[in-house]
Amino acid sequence: MSEKRLYISLGFDVTNFLGSLLDRGFGRRDSVVLIVPKNRNERNEEAIKRIDLLLSELNTRGYKIELEILELDEQSPL
DSSP, X not given: OOOOEEEEEOOSOOTTHHXXXXXXXXXXXXXXXXXXXXXXXXXXXXXXXHHHHHHHHHHHTTOOOXXXXXXXXXXXXX
């Protein structure tokens, strides 16, 4: 099975996140890379926690989706 990787810019609303994964057929050995601001706020942290919890639940049901965090400096995105 090939490895899939989804790069997603994280906002504050994570309601469409699960649908994005399932629409793309995510499963074993796949990963999600969240692109987040380097200077996070409380809402960013809460969204990351919600996604981490969701992935943990999926992983207990046979999925093996890794979560990676890519911090982007908004002042210098390059």
